[in-house]
Amino acid sequence: MPSFRSFVAKSLIFLVSFAFLDIVLGKSIIWMSLNAKGGDYGKCRYVCFESEEQCLVFGSSRAHCHYNPHILSDSLKLSCFNCGRDGAGIIQNYGKIRLVEKRRKPKIIIYDVFPIVDILTHCDNHRDLDLLRLYSDNDEIRNIVCQVDSDEKFKMYSNLYRVNGKYHNIIKDFILRKPLNESNGFFANNSKFDSLKINKIPQYKLEIDSIKVSYLRKMVAERRETNIIFVISPIWYGMNSKELNPLRQLCKENNLPLIDFSSDPKYLHHDEYFYDGAHLNAKGADEFTKDLICELRKKDLF
Amino acid sequence: MERMKWRNGYLLLVSYLLYANWNPAYALILLGITAVTYLLARQFEGSRSRKKIIVGGAFLTLLPLLIFKYYNFINESVYALLSVVGLRFQLPGLNWAIPMGISFFTFQALGYLFDVYYKRISAEKDFLIYALFISFFPSIVAGPINKASFVIPQLRALRPYFNHSKAVEGMKMLLWGMFMKVVVADRLALYVDKVYSSYVNYSGVACFEASILYSIQIYADFAGYSLMAIGIGKTLGFELTENFRRPYFSYSVTDFWHRWHISLSAWLKDYVYIPMGGSRCSRLRCYWNILITFLVSGVWHGANWTYIIWGAIHGICQIIEKILGQQKCKYGIVGKMAKIAITFLVINFAWIFFRSSSIGDAVDFIDRFFDLTLPLIFEPVALIDIVFILWLFLADLLEELKPNHHLFFENKYAIVRYSSYIVVLLMIMLSGILSESTFIYAVF
Numbered sequence: 001m002p003s004f005r006s007f008v009a010k011s012l013i014f015l016v017s018f019a020f021l022d023i024v025l026g027k028s029i030i031w032m033s034l035n036a037k038g039g040d041y042g043k044c045r046y047v048c049f050e051s052e053e054q055c056l057v058f059g060s061s062r063a064h065c066h067y068n069p070h071i072l073s074d075s076l077k078l079s080c081f082n083c084g085r086d087g088a089g090i091i092q093n094y095g096k097i098r099l100v101e102k103r104r105k106p107k108i109i110i111y112d113v114f115p116i117v118d119i120l121t122h123c124d125n126h127r128d129l130d131l132l133r134l135y136s137d138n139d140e141i142r143n144i145v146c147q148v149d150s151d152e153k154f155k156m157y158s159n160l161y162r163v164n165g166k167y168h169n170i171i172k173d174f175i176l177r178k179p180l181n182e183s184n185g186f187f188a189n190n191s192k193f194d195s196l197k198i199n200k201i202p203q204y205k206l207e208i209d210s211i212k213v214s215y216l217r218k219m220v221a222e223r224r225e226t227n228i229i230f231v232i233s234p235i236w237y238g239m240n241s242k243e244l245n246p247l248r249q250l251c252k253e254n255n256l257p258l259i260d261f262s263s264d265p266k267y268l269h270h271d272e273y274f275y276d277g278a279h280l281n282a283k284g285a286d287e288f289t290k291d292l293i294c295e296l297r298k299k300d301l302f
Numbered sequence: 303m304e305r306m307k308w309r310n311g312y313l314l315l316v317s318y319l320l321y322a323n324w325n326p327a328y329a330l331i332l333l334g335i336t337a338v339t340y341l342l343a344r345q346f347e348g349s350r351s352r353k354k355i356i357v358g359g360a361f362l363t364l365l366p367l368l369i370f371k372y373y374n375f376i377n378e379s380v381y382a383l384l385s386v387v388g389l390r391f392q393l394p395g396l397n398w399a400i401p402m403g404i405s406f407f408t409f410q411a412l413g414y415l416f417d418v419y420y421k422r423i424s425a426e427k428d429f430l431i432y433a434l435f436i437s438f439f440p441s442i443v444a445g446p447i448n449k450a451s452f453v454i455p456q457l458r459a460l461r462p463y464f465n466h467s468k469a470v471e472g473m474k475m476l477l478w479g480m481f482m483k484v485v486v487a488d489r490l491a492l493y494v495d496k497v498y499s500s501y502v503n504y505s506g507v508a509c510f511e512a513s514i515l516y517s518i519q520i521y522a523d524f525a526g527y528s529l530m531a532i533g534i535g536k537t538l539g540f541e542l543t544e545n546f547r548r549p550y551f552s553y554s555v556t557d558f559w560h561r562w563h564i565s566l567s568a569w570l571k572d573y574v575y576i577p578m579g580g581s582r583c584s585r586l587r588c589y590w591n592i593l594i595t596f597l598v599s600g601v602w603h604g605a606n607w608t609y610i611i612w613g614a615i616h617g618i619c620q621i622i623e624k625i626l627g628q629q630k631c632k633y634g635i636v637g638k639m640a641k642i643a644i645t646f647l648v649i650n651f652a653w654i655f656f657r658s659s660s661i662g663d664a665v666d667f668i669d670r671f672f673d674l675t676l677p678l679i680f681e682p683v684a685l686i687d688i689v690f691i692l693w694l695f696l697a698d699l700l701e702e703l704k705p706n707h708h709l710f711f712e713n714k715y716a717i718v719r720y721s722s723y724i725v726v727l728l729m730i731m732l733s734g735i736l737s738e739s740t741f742i743y744a745v746f
Contacts (some may be wrong), residue, residue, distance in 0.1 A: 004464040011473075016728060025728075045399055121726065126737050160731035196677070199502035223492050 032174035039173030047097040053081040059112030061086040069184040072125020082185030089117030092128035115243035188282035197276035234267035304585040318438040328401035343425040375605030440534040446545040446565035475533030482526030484734035552639040553631040555619040
C-alpha cells in the first residue's frame, strides 16, 4: 500500500516538474511579449522600448481612437504616436511612460483622461497590472505592481501567472507579426453609431481612487522637461464634472493645462461623430484632433 | 481514541480559525447554532415534550438566518404591502453582512435536529464531534449540506492518519474543481456580468447568449466549488455528500433535482416534502407539497422575489411533468436528446430570474429575446472560452456514459494521468481568473 512518504515524494516531484515548466514556458512567453513585432503586444513593446516620436498620446481606448497623430504631426510639426490602449488606466500608462523616459524625454505627452480608469474606483486597478507584470523584470515597474497589490510580490514568482490571460495573444502577436489595423497607433473606427449602446447610460459611483490619483500626481511630479497636457476628449453622453475635480486641483497646483471637451455642445449627443456612447468614430476623431490643435494654439501651448 | 480526540480538536480549531478569519464575531453565531442544536437534541432523550422542543429548536436555529438574511426583505415587502393600503410603516433596515455560509450550516444543524427528533439517529453526546460536523471547513461556506448519519460516524471512527487512494482522489477532485471554478466559471462571469448589468445595451441574441453562458457559469462555479470541498474532505480522509451529477444531462426538471445540489434537494425532501405528506396523499395535495417545497428552495436561495419565482418555476414544471407522466424518459436516444435539450432550455429560462436583480429586469431581459426590431448581433465570446466549455461538456459527457471513470485522470497509464494533471494545472495558471473572486453560492 503506497505510503504517506511515497505520496509526498510523488507530489514533490510533480510540483518541481511543474515549477520547471513554469520557468521555461512562462519565461518563453514573457520573452515573446518583449520581442513581438505585431499586434497589441508588438505595439506596447514599440511604445515602451523603441518609440522615438516627440509627441506621445497616452490613455485608454478613447485615446486610441480619438487622436489622429497625422493631423497632430502636420500641425505641430512634431512626430507623433498614439500610444492609447483599450482599458489602459493611469497606473499602466504611468508604467509605460516611465519605461519611455528611461531612454529619452519626449517633448510632449498628451494624456487623455477618462475618470473611470484614471480617477474613480469603478475599474479595478488589477486590470492595469496585466501588462505591467510582463515588464516587471524592471525594478521600477515591479514596485508599481507591488504597490497596487502587495500579494503580487509573491504571485509573480510564478512566470505563468505573469502571462495569465494573455498568453494566446502574446504567442499570436509574436508568431503572426500581424500589424494592428492602425496608423501610427491610431485606430480610425469607421463604424456607424450603435444606438443600442446608449440605451442605458453607465452610472458610476463617485468615489475617488486614491491610488489612481497618486499616480496622476507622480506623473506630473516626475515630468521634468516633458510638457504634459491633460485632455478630456468628447463623450456622447457628457460627463459629471465632479469626476474631474481631483484632476482640476492637480492642474491648478502645478499650473498645467487642462483642455476639457466633455461638455462641448459640438459633440454632445451628436451621433455623426461617435460609434458608441464613449468613442468617436473616424470623422469625429479628425474633427476633434483639429479642434484640439486650435485649443492648444489658443492657450499658447504651441 | 485519545489521539482521535486531539485530531478532531485540531480540525475543529482550524475550521473555526478559518471562519473567524473572515469575521470573528460571526464565528459566535456558528458556535451559537452549534450549541443550541447540540443541547436541544440531547433534550429529546426521555422527554415528553419533544414536539415543543423541536418547534422551539427549529425557531431558535433559524432565527439568525431570518435576521441576517431575510429581515430587510421582509421589512421592505411588508412596507410595500402596507403602502398599497396607504399605511407607511417600516422598521429601520439592517446593514449587516450575511455570515458566510449561514444557509448551509443552519440547514445542516437543523437537519441533525430533525433526524434526532424523528429518531433516525441518536443525539451526539460528544460536543467536539458535533461541533466539527457543523463547522467542518471544506463544506461550511457553500456546502454540500451533509447528513449527520453520514459524517458523524466518520468523525467518531478510528481513521488512519493517511489514506493514499483517498488523498489521490481528493487531489484530483480539487484540481478539476478548481479548473471548473477559475477557468470556466470565472471567465464566463466576465461576459455574463457585462451583459446582465446593462442588458438594454445589448441585442436579444446577445442576451440569450448571456443566459446560456450563465447557466454554464453557475454550474461550473457551484459544482466546481463543491468538488473542491469534497476533494479537500477526501484528502483529509472524509467522504462528503456528492452534490452534483452532471445536471444538464437531465431529461426532466424532476431528474434535474436528482443531479443539481443533491444535498439540498435531499434535505428538502426529508424535512419539508415528506413531513408534509410527500406523494402519499391525494394528487392535488402531492402537487401542493411539491410547490411548497420548491418555494422553500427559492426562499432559501435568497431574499428576493426573483428567487421565489425561480423556485416556483421549478415546482410548477415538476407538477406538469407529474401530470403528463414525463418525469422519466421512456424514449429512444433521439427522444432522450430532445428531452435533455428541452429540459436545459426550461432550466435556462428559470436561471434568468435567479440571476436578475428584480422581476422587472428578468421580464425585460426575456422580452428582448423576442424583440424582432433588435439587430441579430452576437457578442463575441473568446475562442478559448468556447474551448473550455466544450472541454467541460466532453468531460461530463464521458462521465455520464461511464460514471466514476475519468478518461484521463483515471487512465491506466501513469504518463497519461500525470500529463493530464499538468495540462489542467497549466490551464488554471494561464487562463484562470486568479484575482479575488467569490463563489456564487457563498452569498447563501
